[in-house]
Amino acid sequence: MANYRSILLAGSIVLLATPGIAVEPEVKTLSEWQQPATTVQEWRSQIQAQQPESEQELEEEIVITGDQQPSGYRAPNASTATKTDTPIRDIPQSIQVIPQEILRDQGLNATSNSLGNAVQNVSGVNNLGLYQGFENSLKIRGFRVSAFDGNYFRDGIRYFTFGALETADLERVEVLKGPASILFGEAEPGGIINLVSKQPLRNPYYSLEGSAGSYRAVRVGADFSGALNSDKTALYRFNGYYKDAGSFRDFVSSEGAFLSPVVQLAFGKNTTLTLNATYRNERRTADDGFLAIGTGITDLPRSRFLGEPFQEFSVNDFSVGYLLTHQFNEQLTLRNAFRAQWVNPERYFPLRNSFDEATGDLELATYFAAGEYQTITTQTDLIARFSTGSVNHQLLVGVDYGRQRDKPKFAIGDPYRTINIFDPTYDGVEYPKEELYNFFRDDTINKLGIYVQDQVELASNLKLLIGGRYDSYTQNRSTEGFGEPRQEFEQRDSRLSPRFGIVYQPVPAISLYASYTTAFKANSGTNRNGDGSPFKPEIGQQLEAGIKADLARNLTATLAFYDLRKKNVTTDDPTSSDPNDQLQTGEQRSRGIEFDLVGEIVPGWKVIASYAHTNAFVSEDESGFQDKRLDNTPRNAANLWTTYELQRGSLKGLGVGFGMNFVGDRFGDLSNTYEIPSYVRTDAAIFYNQDKWRAAINFRNLFNTKYFTGSDESRLGVYVGEPFTVTGSLSVVF
Known part of the structure; x- marks a missing residue:
């Protein structure tokens, strides 16, 4: 049984290439603060200005590739909210960035749910655990976030997959909260997660790392980069890892491998072509965790597994793509991106059918699912920078197209056997797979989208963000039960999604902002009204206002207030006895306050902290859910992680980390029939950086608190948090 942590040194890439950056910047108060850096080049210029001339002369040439940011906890810019590299303080919407350095310090790349644990650093994001033991399950501002619902992106392109997403090859994770259909099309309204991958470096960089920890967890990884030719017009980057782990849960294990090569070619000074690919092979034990009983959760040893030892999830995921960028001049840039993806999952485990709470008998049914999922996505953006009198503009005009082909097949529904959760036996016989296909x-x-956005600078301290998008969405679906006639469904939807935002900066270090944003998500073409007509798309609308402040040169805070509504929610038809009959009259609403703090307080002392108060509930409904709280959404949640590293003396490089994660009580289902209790988890770390190597020990759940991360939105699946675990890691750069 295993759990582990691994440490990557990607966060030190810029430091290795730029020795002068090691100079410690002076920390200034708000009253002393000068205009903060808005680009990587500006940031470097500010650092250079503080260096002695002799050190500036020694500094090596550095060329920024991709959207790479300076290392550290604070990222000054982000691209997800606008599809342009924009200072976060100029974006009229809450966006938080989790750089690789935070993933490294918290030891998250080695955890079984690295992405879920990473985004839990952000206010308003709830990590529910791994759905059925293998799938990222998250909520942002009370609404579900998943690859199936279009909320995950990789380098700005929609990313569809099965299984837990990895973070090992990422430069950072960007979390944009609230509706995002203006640039990305259909998605749930809570927000989106953009995975920004590491880009090639001009100078040689080679890193090896390994980790081992509790429950026989082991992991080895590599990160190589450099030039392929002498004039450095061809660069490469390669990330890869292999991991194998057990679990604190009986019979549960996982194994996986991941490869991510990138090649970047420069054709003159103005044109670059970046070719990329990813391959992931993963196997995990499917695990639905515990169950609800009465108004709470079954009281069982957290190691108890309520399934069969043979049950398994596996996936092969392969993608290829490119990004072509051409700069006509300083005012006009053309960008074209493409990705093709092939995903082949298999899910083989008995499903939980019903649970007798009086006797503890859990009835299981056979289940097997496999198939092919293929997606092709392309997008083209034209970015123009110009002025109309004293008003500056950055205009984005774009079009994207996506095609998804799904051919899954299922074997589902036959009775399997009954186990007693208080005295389980594990002698079930494996059942056939392909022979039982019945659906x-x-x-x-x-999907076709056309969008326009204008970032308008009316004055140096007053900025507008205006845009709109038109989407056309066509579904051709068919279903066929074994021995039944094939059913065909066709549905066409279209939607205009506007966005408006304003930022006012009374002083350079303070940004006051407000925005109105929208989202839409088409209902499946197989879901129909009682009269056979298709459902309308679900609509999201959000009003948000807030304050962003640069408290010091490398310390930033965001305070956000929002009111988010999701309309056209389908609900059960109260006039029909058929549970499949639905009406589209529902509305869900989330209102809240969020606070995020990230950066460096003084040299060596870094912090990321967040707090969210969320009031998410059913605001309109005709089937008994009126005023019910949205499941898996606590009213209050907070997170803190801080590290301190000695900057001088014989122990220079020695550091410690400490963190606390609080999640308030929340209901496990929309009917609010049972409650998942609140918890506080405490984490810690000790590390040592010396020259080109780093050693660390991470402690997770230091006081061995028993807690539950979330549910599958029903009474039949409640996910158990991990106990106290220890992971040691070592990484070397050469």
Whole structure:
């Protein structure tokens, strides 16, 4: 049984290439603060200005590739909110960035749910655990976030997959909270997560790392980069890892490998072509955790597994793509991106059918699912920078197209056996797979979006963000039960999604902002009204206002207030006895306050902290859910992680980390029939950086608190938090 942590040194890439950056900047108060850096080049210029001339002369040439940011906890810029490299203080919406250095310090790359644990640093994001033991399960501002619902992106392109997403090859994770259809099309309204991958470096960089920890967890990884030719017009980067782990849960284990090569070619000074690919092979034990009983959760040893030892999830995921950028001049840039992806999952485990709370008998049914999922996405953006009198503009005009082809097949529903959760036996016999197929789907989905956005600078301290997007969404779906006629469904939806925002900066270090944003998500073409007509798309609308402050040169805070509504939610038809009959009259609403703090307080002392108060509930409904709280959404949640590293003396490089994660009580289902209790988890770390190597020990759940991360939105799956675990890691750069 295993759990582990691994440490990557990607956060030190810029430091290795730029020795002068090691100079410690003077920390200034708000009253002393000068205009903060808005680009990587500005940031470097500010650092250079503080260096002695002799050190500036020794500094090596550095060329920024991709959207790479300076290392550290604070990222000054982000691209997810606008599709342009924009200072976060100029964005009229809450966006938080989790750089690789935070993932490294918290030891998250080695955890079984690295992405979920990473985004839990952000206010308003709830990490529910791994759905059925293998799938990222998250909520942002009370609304579900998943690859199935279009909320995950990789380098700005929609990313569809099965299984837990990895963070090992990422430069950072950007979390944009609230509706984002203006630039990305259909998605749930809570927000989106953009995975920004590491880009090639001009100078040689080679890193090896390994980790081992509790429950026989082991992991080895590599990160190589450099030039392929002498004039450095061809660069490469390669990330890869292999991991194997057990679990504190009986019979549960996982194994996986990941490869991510990138090649970047420069054609003159103005054109670059970046080719990329990823391959992931993963196997995990499917695990639905515990169950609800009465108004609480079953009281069992947290190691108890309520399934069969043979149950398993596996996936092969392969993608290829490119990014072509051409700069006509300083005012006009063309960008074209493409990605093709092939995902082949298999899910083989008995499903939980019903639970007798009086006797503890859990009834299981056979289940096997496999199939092919293929996606093709392309997008083209034209970015123009110009002025109309004294008003500056950065205009983005773009078009994207996506095609998704799904051909899954299922074997589901036959009775399997009954186990007693208080005295389980594990002698179930494996059942056939392909021979039991009884349901088939064949879906083709085409998405076309056209969008326009203008970032307007009316004055140096007054900025507008205005835009709109038109989406056309076509579904051709078919379903066929074994021995039943094939059913065909066709549905076409279209939607205009506007966005408006304003930023006012009374002093350079303070940004006051307000925005209105929208989202839409088409309902499946197989879901129909009682009269056979298709459902309208679900609509999201949000009003948000807030304050962003640069408290010091490397310390930033964001305070956000929002009111988010999701309309056209389908609910059960109260006039029908058929549970499949639904009406589209529902509305869900989330209102809240969020606070985020990230950066460096003094040299060596870094922090990321957050707090969220969320009031998420059903605001309109005709089937008994009126005023119910949205499941898996606590009213209050907070997170703190801080590290301190000695900057001088014989122990220079020695550091410690400490963190606390609080999640308030929340309901496990929309009917609010049972409650998942609140918890506080405490984490810690000790590390030592010396020259080109780093050693660390991470402690997770230091006081061995028993807690539950979330549920599958029903009474039949409640996910158990991990106990006290220790992971040691070592990484070397050469």
